Amino acid sequence: MMPGFLFPSLSRLGLWASALILILGFLKLISLLLRRQKLARAMDSFPGPPTHWLFGHALEMQQTGNLDKVVSWAHQFPYAHPLWFGQFLGFLNIYEPDYAKAVYSRGDPKDPDVYDFLLQWIGKGLLVLEGPRWFQHRKLLTPAFHYDVLKPYVAVFAESANAMLDKWEDKAREDKCFDIFSDVGHMALDSLMKCTFGKGDSSLGQRDSSYYLAVRDLTLLTQQRMESFQYHNDFIYWLTPHGRRFLRACQVAHDHTDQVIRERKAALQDEKEQRKIQNRRHLDFLDILLGAQDGDGVKLSDTDLRAEVDTFMFEGHDTTTSGISWFLYCMARYPEHQQRCREEAREILGDRDSFQWDDLSKMTYLTMCIKESFRLYPPVPQVYRQLSKPVTFVDGRSLPAGSLISLHIYALHRNSAVWPNPEVFDPLRFSPENASGRHPFAFMPFSAGPRNCIGQQFAMNEMKVVTALCLLRFEFSLDPSRLPIKALHLTLHSKNGIHLRLKSLSPGSGK
Numbered sequence: 168m169m170p171g172f173l174f175p176s177l178s179r180l181g182l183w184a185s186a187l188i189l190i191l192g193f194l195k196l197i198s199l200l201l202r203r204q205k206l207a208r209a210m211d212s213f214p215g216p217p218t219h220w221l222f223g224h225a226l227e228m229q230q231t232g233n234l235d236k237v238v239s240w241a242h243q244f245p246y247a248h249p250l251w252f253g254q255f256l257g258f259l260n261i262y263e264p265d266y267a268k269a270v271y272s273r274g275d276p277k278d279p280d281v282y283d284f285l286l287q288w289i290g291k292g293l294l295v296l297e298g299p300r301w302f303q304h305r306k307l308l309t310p311a312f313h314y315d316v317l318k319p320y321v322a323v324f325a326e327s328a329n330a331m332l333d334k335w336e337d338k339a340r341e342d343k344c345f346d347i348f349s350d351v352g353h354m355a356l357d358s359l360m361k362c363t364f365g366k367g368d369s370s371l372g373q374r375d376s377s378y379y380l381a382v383r384d385l386t387l388l389t390q391q392r393m394e395s396f397q398y399h400n401d402f403i404y405w406l407t408p409h410g411r412r413f414l415r416a417c418q419v420a421h422d423h424t425d426q427v428i429r430e431r432k433a434a435l436q437d438e439k440e441q442r443k444i445q446n447r448r449h450l451d452f453l454d455i456l457l458g459a460q461d462g463d464g465v466k467l468s469d470t471d472l473r474a475e476v477d478t479f480m481f482e483g484h485d486t487t488t489s490g491i492s493w494f495l496y497c498m499a500r501y502p503e504h505q506q507r508c509r510e511e512a513r514e515i516l517g518d519r520d521s522f523q524w525d526d527l528s529k530m531t532y533l534t535m536c537i538k539e540s541f542r543l544y545p546p547v548p549q550v551y552r553q554l555s556k557p558v559t560f561v562d563g564r565s566l567p568a569g570s571l572i573s574l575h576i577y578a579l580h581r582n583s584a585v586w587p588n589p590e591v592f593d594p595l596r597f598s599p600e601n602a603s604g605r606h607p608f609a610f611m612p613f614s615a616g617p618r619n620c621i622g623q624q625f626a627m628n629e630m631k632v633v634t635a636l637c638l639l640r641f642e643f644s645l646d647p648s649r650l651p652i653k654a655l656h657l658t659l660h661s662k663n664g665i666h667l668r669l670k671s672l673s674p675g676s677g678k
Contacts, residue, residue, distance in 0.1 A: 199255045203257065207249075213248055213249055213564065214248065215249040215250070216244075216248065218254075221253070221254065222253060222396070223256075228394075234578075234659075238577070238581050241262045241578045242583075246261065246262075247259050247262070247560075250573055258573035259566060259570060261572060261573070262574075262575045262582055263579070267574055267615070268608040270554070270558060270572050271614065271615050272615070273556075273558075274555075276297035276301075277550075277552060279553065280399075280553075283295075287413070288420060288477065288481070290470065290474030290477060291471075292304070292477065293305060294482065304475065307461060308455075310459070311452055311455040317624060318524045321523065322521070324629045324633055325522060326361075327361065327633075332641070335640070335641065339669040339670060342668075344646035344666045344668045345666060347492055347665050351495075352383070352484070352488040353379060354633070355488045356378075356382075359480060359483045362452060364427050365454070378420060380419075381419035382481060382485065384416040385416045385420065388412060390656045427453070427476075428453070428469070428472055428476070435457065456472055485546075487546075487629055489658045489660065490546045490630055494537055494634055495643055495665070495667060496544075496645075497592060498638065499645045499668075500645055502642075504592070508533045508635070509638040509639065512533065512638055515529050522632055530635060533631060533635060534597075534627075535594035537634065540592075541580075541610075543580065544659055546612065548576050548658075549573060549577065552571075553569065553571055554566060554570045574611070579609070579611065580610065613626070639672070640672060641671060642669070642670040644668045644670070646666040649663060
């Protein structure tokens with residue numbers, strides 16, 4: 168039994184602990200209120216929609232669909248308006264090219280209020296780094312996206328795409344609509360695993376499938392956390408079922424990446440394995456990262472390696488999955504453009520059975536259709552910055568350093584001052600004569616400026632190869648009873664999937 172004289176001291180200790188918690192909570196509340204006052208004062212000259220006393224704009228956006236709600240606000244408030252998630256996180260939400268240029272032509276860092284939610288998962292890679300370390304990593308990673316490195320990936324993209332299309336032949340025979348999103352996601356991950364880790368398997372193994380499911384969970388949970396202000400505090404979030412699920416998914420992703428890096432490093436210690444890697448038909452992303460060094464011979468640490476690999480895997484497969492899936496939806500919705508893209512691909516391919524690097528530049532109409540699909544359904548609809556110095560916009564209004572900016576790419580791409588009839592699918596918007604006079608910051612599917620997407624050429628090449636092969640193998644049509652409902656999960660998803668009907672065009676398919 169505990170001696171009786173200890174009870175008073177334990178009681179006092181409990182009182183002191185309670186008092187300390189109350190004081191810390193009070194100080195945190197004061198800090199949040201002062202921060203809110205500073206953010207609100209910075210945005211005083213920008214009118215916007217009314218806010219809920221507790222949820223800000225988050226509740227209304229969740230109830231009405233946040234993407235199209237912002238487009239309706241953009242019609243009401245030209246250039247920009249305040250956007251509040253809860254009462255303590257406020258952005259100036261911009262969707263006008265000159266406003267975008269004023270911020271995104273600079274190198275302002277990503278907003279930690281949003282991107283710090285990703286740190287537990289992807290670490291401090293190129294996406295979230297800033298200052299000299301960002302510049303160092305960008306310089307080290309740039310050779311990984313040189314066209315000499317990208318050329319052999321055309322065959323990798325085709326291999327993964329054909330494996331998916333073979334499965335779709337079986338589904339097409341059932342003559343039923345099905346959700347393509349998951350299959351495209353597995354294909355994109357399979358392709359990326361080969362380009363990143365040199366995976367030689369023709370399909371994903373169990374460990375890789377678990378990794379895919381973990382990444383899918385992480386993107387959904389991160390978006391839910393951003394929209395739920397009660398989850399913004401780390402201490403509270405890690406105690407919730409959502410937070411624990413997030414940590415479990417992080418562990419799966421990290422274990423997968425760490426194991427592959429360990430295996431590759433061990434292989435590089437063996438001379439025979441070293442020669443085998445050097446003689447492969449192409450270097451993969453991990454090869455380049457392991458060999459990358461700056462002018463002083465400094466290489467990436469193991470922590471940096473994992474961060475860059477996890478960042479590339481997140482950005483490279485989820486965005487591509489979204490882009491390909493929504494493109495095929497557009498093709499199903501607009502069969503005249505689908506047929507024209509198919510005819511172009513047939514003409515380029517001729518009597519060959521696979522595309523080559525030089526074919527990609529000939530896919531002019533397909534490229535215009537991909538860009539128009541990106542305009543209407545950008546894979547990353549919204550990105551965030553924190554101003555490192557003041558900015559003055561084209562209309563004379565300004566924001567001080569420390570202010571938060573949300574670039575709403577989805578609304579920017581539907582800005583009727585730039586895009587006449589913005590809801591109409593018109594690939595000719597991107598013909599050379601129509602695109603030549605357009606504002607350089609009017610179309611930003613890969614962001615813009617010094618912090619634009621380093622892998623955009625990789626992504627465009629994969630989009631071209633995969634979509635051309637899809638159109639050569641199948642005719643796509645809609646299921647009118649199950650049209651997609653747009654949903655923002657960091658990338659653009661659909662709440663109910665993307666259901667399409669496929670008709671095989673292969674000889675002997677019986678179609």
